[in-house]
Amino acid sequence: MSKPVIPPAGKSAEGDRAVKTTSEPVISLHGVTASLGARTVLRGIDLAVGPGEVVALLGANGSGKSTAVRAAVGQVPVTGGELTLFGTPLARFREWRRVGYVPQRSTAASGVPATVREVVSSGRLARTRLRPLGRADKAAVHRALEVVGMADRAADSVNALSGGQHQRVLIARALAGEPDLLIMDEPLTGVDLASQQVLADALREQTGNGTSVLLVLHELGPLAPLIDRAVVLRDGRVERVDQPERLHDPSCHHPHDTDEAETASKIETGLLS
Numbered sequence: 643m644s645k646p647v648i649p650p651a652g653k654s655a656e657g658d659r660a661v662k663t664t665s666e667p668v669i670s671l672h673g674v675t676a677s678l679g680a681r682t683v684l685r686g687i688d689l690a691v692g693p694g695e696v697v698a699l700l701g702a703n704g705s706g707k708s709t710a711v712r713a714a715v716g717q718v719p720v721t722g723g724e725l726t727l728f729g730t731p732l733a734r735f736r737e738w739r740r741v742g743y744v745p746q747r748s749t750a751a752s753g754v755p756a757t758v759r760e761v762v763s764s765g766r767l768a769r770t771r772l773r774p775l776g777r778a779d780k781a782a783v784h785r786a787l788e789v790v791g792m793a794d795r796a797a798d799s800v801n802a803l804s805g806g807q808h809q810r811v812l813i814a815r816a817l818a819g820e821p822d823l824l825i826m827d828e829p830l831t832g833v834d835l836a837s838q839q840v841l842a843d844a845l846r847e848q849t850g851n852g853t854s855v856l857l858v859l860h861e862l863g864p865l866a867p868l869i870d871r872a873v874v875l876r877d878g879r880v881e882r883v884d885q886p887e888r889l890h891d892p893s894c895h896h897p898h899d900t901d902e903a904e905t906a907s908k909i910e911t912g913l914l915s
């Protein structure tokens with residue numbers, strides 16, 4: 643199998659677009675099935691994210707979005723179909739430093755009094771192994787903290803943060819690893835609108851450098867312009883795939899085009915039925 647082409651940091655937008663159309667997906671699910679307990683949750687998911695692409699997983703509560711991304715990072719066993727990361731079947735994939743994962747609303751606190759900087763630094767572990775953080779590692783940690791607007795809280799205990807601030811720290815931890823693929827499960831939950839815009843700007847910068855993003859969302863919000871494709875799940879299957887940027891482009895709308903407006907609004911909520 644040929645090696646995937648990942649554009650280097652600082653690559654031009656034109657170059658990224660060219661790579662998008664020609665390279666193999668950084669993540670690919672084909673007919674993927676998965677069960678939780680006795681319940682079949684994924685019933686044959688097809689999904690692919692190319693280099694530099696941003697794909698949103700939408701759908702009603704319980705449609706299988708979290709299960710799909712958890713399967714992609716090996717947290718839920720796949721019972722059928724094919725799942726590859728960077729062209730390698732999941733079972734043989736070892737390059738986890740290339741993947742940044744932000745789980746669904748969880749806390750950065752562990753009972754152990756860690757500082758914000760320590761938690762974000764742990765995002766470099768897969769790169770540094772057990773070596774102390776070098777200058778480049780510290781710079782990446784600082785930059786990730788700045789990107790999410792938490793640099794001034796670096797020395798604070800994570801136990802002293804609000805829910806939305808925890809979320810920003812977890813996003814910074816994923817960004818600190820400078821991943822080629824960022825997988826985020828509802829990163830906007832509990833994050834105020836201004837911070838959502840900060841995250842949108844951060845993601846735009848990451849994707850400009852060639853990072854691919856797969857994220858679970860309930861609302862596109864400020865991320866809408868970044869999203870190349872919205873994959874809507876329903877009852878463990880892909881119900882439809884849309885291009886929200888086109889749907890949100892006012893030039894694409896006609897005042898009387900109520901069907902399209904209605905579809906756009908349903909995609910916005912992820913409750914397309």
Ligand SMILES: Nc1ncnc2c1ncn2[C@@H]1O[C@H](COP(=O)(O)OP(=O)(O)OP(=O)(O)O)[C@@H](O)[C@H]1O
Nearest residue numbers: 678679681683701702703704705706707708709710
């Ligand atoms: N541990 C579990 N055991 C059995 N069933 C589960 C388990 N966790 C989740 N489920 C079920 O799997 C289905 C899909 O859950 P999942 O969390 O993937 O949905 P989701 O689309 O991410 O939902 P939400 O928007 O509410 O986060 C749901 O019907 C849920 O009840």
